[in-house]
Amino acid sequence: MTDTTTAPTTTEMGYQPVDGRLLEVEDLFVEFSTDDGVAKAINGVSFELDQGESLAILGESGSGKSVTAQAIMGILDMPPASIPSGHIRYCGQDLLTMPEEQRRKTRGPEIAMIFQDALSSLNPVFPVGWQIAEMFRQHRGMNKSDALEQAVRLMERVSIPGARQRVKAYPHQFSGGMRQRIMIAMAIALDPAVLIADEPTTALDVTVQAQIMALLQELQEERKMGLILITHDLGVVADVADRAVVMYAGRLVEKSDVFDLYGNPAHPYTEGLIDSIPRLDQKGGTLNAIGGLPPNLMRIPPGCPFNPRCRRAQDRCRTEVPELREVAPGRFSACHFAEEVLNG
Amino acid sequence: MTDTADTGLRTTGPEAPETVTTPGAEAEKPRSLGADARRQLAKNPLFWISATLITLFVLMAVWPSLFTNTDPTEAILQESRQLPNADAWFGRDIQGYDVYARTIYGARASILVGVFTTTFTVLVGGAIGVIAAYSGGWVDSLVSRVTDIFFAIPFILGAILFMSALSGSLTSYFGVIFKVVLALTIFGWPSLARLMRSSVFQVLPNDYVQAARALGASPWRIVRSHIIPNAMGPMIVVATINLGAYIAAEATLSFLGIGLQPPVISWGVMINDAIVGLRTTPHMLLFPSAFLSLTVLAFIMLGDAVRDAYDPKTR
Numbered sequence: 001m002t003d004t005t006t007a008p009t010t011t012e013m014g015y016q017p018v019d020g021r022l023l024e025v026e027d028l029f030v031e032f033s034t035d036d037g038v039a040k041a042i043n044g045v046s047f048e049l050d051q052g053e054s055l056a057i058l059g060e061s062g063s064g065k066s067v068t069a070q071a072i073m074g075i076l077d078m079p080p081a082s083i084p085s086g087h088i089r090y091c092g093q094d095l096l097t098m099p100e101e102q103r104r105k106t107r108g109p110e111i112a113m114i115f116q117d118a119l120s121s122l123n124p125v126f127p128v129g130w131q132i133a134e135m136f137r138q139h140r141g142m143n144k145s146d147a148l149e150q151a152v153r154l155m156e157r158v159s160i161p162g163a164r165q166r167v168k169a170y171p172h173q174f175s176g177g178m179r180q181r182i183m184i185a186m187a188i189a190l191d192p193a194v195l196i197a198d199e200p201t202t203a204l205d206v207t208v209q210a211q212i213m214a215l216l217q218e219l220q221e222e223r224k225m226g227l228i229l230i231t232h233d234l235g236v237v238a239d240v241a242d243r244a245v246v247m248y249a250g251r252l253v254e255k256s257d258v259f260d261l262y263g264n265p266a267h268p269y270t271e272g273l274i275d276s277i278p279r280l281d282q283k284g285g286t287l288n289a290i291g292g293l294p295p296n297l298m299r300i301p302p303g304c305p306f307n308p309r310c311r312r313a314q315d316r317c318r319t320e321v322p323e324l325r326e327v328a329p330g331r332f333s334a335c336h337f338a339e340e341v342l343n344g
Numbered sequence: 345m346t347d348t349a350d351t352g353l354r355t356t357g358p359e360a361p362e363t364v365t366t367p368g369a370e371a372e373k374p375r376s377l378g379a380d381a382r383r384q385l386a387k388n389p390l391f392w393i394s395a396t397l398i399t400l401f402v403l404m405a406v407w408p409s410l411f412t413n414t415d416p417t418e419a420i421l422q423e424s425r426q427l428p429n430a431d432a433w434f435g436r437d438i439q440g441y442d443v444y445a446r447t448i449y450g451a452r453a454s455i456l457v458g459v460f461t462t463t464f465t466v467l468v469g470g471a472i473g474v475i476a477a478y479s480g481g482w483v484d485s486l487v488s489r490v491t492d493i494f495f496a497i498p499f500i501l502g503a504i505l506f507m508s509a510l511s512g513s514l515t516s517y518f519g520v521i522f523k524v525v526l527a528l529t530i531f532g533w534p535s536l537a538r539l540m541r542s543s544v545f546q547v548l549p550n551d552y553v554q555a556a557r558a559l560g561a562s563p564w565r566i567v568r569s570h571i572i573p574n575a576m577g578p579m580i581v582v583a584t585i586n587l588g589a590y591i592a593a594e595a596t597l598s599f600l601g602i603g604l605q606p607p608v609i610s611w612g613v614m615i616n617d618a619i620v621g622l623r624t625t626p627h628m629l630l631f632p633s634a635f636l637s638l639t640v641l642a643f644i645m646l647g648d649a650v651r652d653a654y655d656p657k658t659r
Contacts, residue, residue: 075558113558115554120552123552124552
């Protein structure tokens with residue numbers, strides 16, 4: 001666990017990143033069949049993640065952020081979910097065509113995930129130390145006492161005070177922030193190459209949010225992990241992420257460096273999101289929220305899915321679906337008028 | 345390293361109420377759901393009453409000679425139907441058997457039937473319920489329909505049919521008990537399977553099951569470590585209550601003459617024998633019935649106490 005200061009060339013289970021590329025999602029589609037029809041949750045999403053990089057996936061509820069994460073992890077319930085097309089490549093190997101048993105073994109040592117609500121993500125009937133230790137017993141065949149010793153070390157690493165004494169405590173005896181730390185300890189236990197954090201701080205209060213983000217960032221730098229940070233909170237990612245993709249109605253609407261994205265958005269939706277962040281210098285008055293609601297995924301409007309809420313919408317937007325295109329070096333936007341948005 | 349220490353210090357700030365107030369964090373005993381439940385049980389008088397009664401009945405079943413020196417198969421015909429007296433505390437029955445001795449010896453059959461039927465219904469019903477709920481899809485549909493079919497057969501009627509179909513075979517003491525246990529298990533597992541299925545459905549969508557999958561747990565490990573321990577509560581409660589019901593069902597079958605049969609001594613058999621003197625010598629009926637009711641009551645009380653302890657909604 002100490003040789004992670006430099007980016008490893010092969011991962012735990014012998015997967016080899018291709019040119020430092022860990023994960024590649026290509027033209028992914030996910031649908032849910034429900035009694036009322038087919039909900040198109042993800043409609044052609046592509047992005048990639050390199051070693052040591054943090055990528056933020058931004059978007060409001062129902063935009064497909066969490067479904068993307070679950071599709072990468074392979075924990076979607078199928079049915080009702082199905083993946084009609086697309087590829088998810090981990091170190092060049094397509095996870096979607098991999099046999100389930102082989103894929104299961106990548107979860108934990110290769111790709112791990114942290115969930116939104118740490119209280120419900122921990123099994124209430126077992127001590128936390130036991131749950132962390134289980135990772136080692138299960139994947140590394142360690143004996144009980146060695147595994148527990150490792151669990152204590154991990155708990156210390158994620159800064160749980162009195163780790164040795166608290167290793168036998170149960171999840172409900174910890175505060176929200178501490179539980180999320182334990183969840184993080186479990187996720188990083190096997191030194192994964194990719195860590196997906198699905199809204200890791202939503203259930204926590206603001207001061208604790210900052211600590212958890214700091215911890216994640218620290219661990220990511222220390223272990224050169226690829227980090228995917230899923231959030232609807234733009235403030236949270238600004239410090240941590242290198243790049244960001246913005247999702248809307250199951251599509252990527254913008255993909256860019258985080259600083260460019262914040263400084264000068266290239267899509268009206270991103271623009272709206274950034275305008276709606278409360279500012280210190282803007283006392284009183286109302287927040288500039290984006291009007292309307294995200295579309296029903298069973299009836300995504302024709303043309304650009306954002307057109308009913310977009311203040312720049314023209315006739316063209318109602319008929320023609322904008323493709324994600326490079327509008328400036330390293331900046332992608334799915335808007336017919338991206339250049340105008342960028343410049344104004 | 346300083347960075348780590350720094351975060352360590354910072355964490356204690358806003359989270360102080362929970363993490364630092366305990367001067368001896370090691371002194372604070374970790375409390376699990378199970379430990380909480382045990383604590384709750386220890387405070388419940390109902391639990392102690394039922395536990396005492398059950399201990400008493402179990403002792404009777406294991407060492408009947410602790411309670412009586414009389415041979416329960418010693419028939420003194422000239423003292424037939426004698427009322428309770430100093431020599432025979434509960435009187436004698438129509439064959440001149442000592443009712444007290446037979447009541448004591450009868451506990452064994454009842455407890456054996458109750459305990460084994462409960463064990464088997466829990467194992468069979470629980471396993472089937474978990475399999476149905478965890479597999480889902482057509483497995484679940486199939487298992488649920490089979491459960492429904494068994495449910496449609498009246499419990500006692502089914503057991504009667506089963507027992508009469510097997511009336512010729514397995515006539516030894518344990519053979520007969522085994523038959524009764526089998527009959528009660530065959531018609532008793534569906535209720536537990538249904539219960540387990542529904543509690544597994546409640547556990548499945550929990551994030552910790554998802555989290556376990558996301559961290560690479562195998563299906564078997566998910567079932568064993570995450571689903572079963574969290575779905576057991578309702579089953580423990582119902583199984584405890586059912587234990588009493590199975591003892592009563594055994595007595596019913598024996599009373600109807602198709603469960604345990606003489607020479608096996610059981611409360612059901614004794615109640616059956618007592619019917620001849622229902623009006624003239626009710627003591628023959630009273631004592632075995634009273635013991636039977638008390639045992640059933642004890643288990644149901646225990647079930648209640650266990651339910652109160654395990655059900656977080658009653659706290």
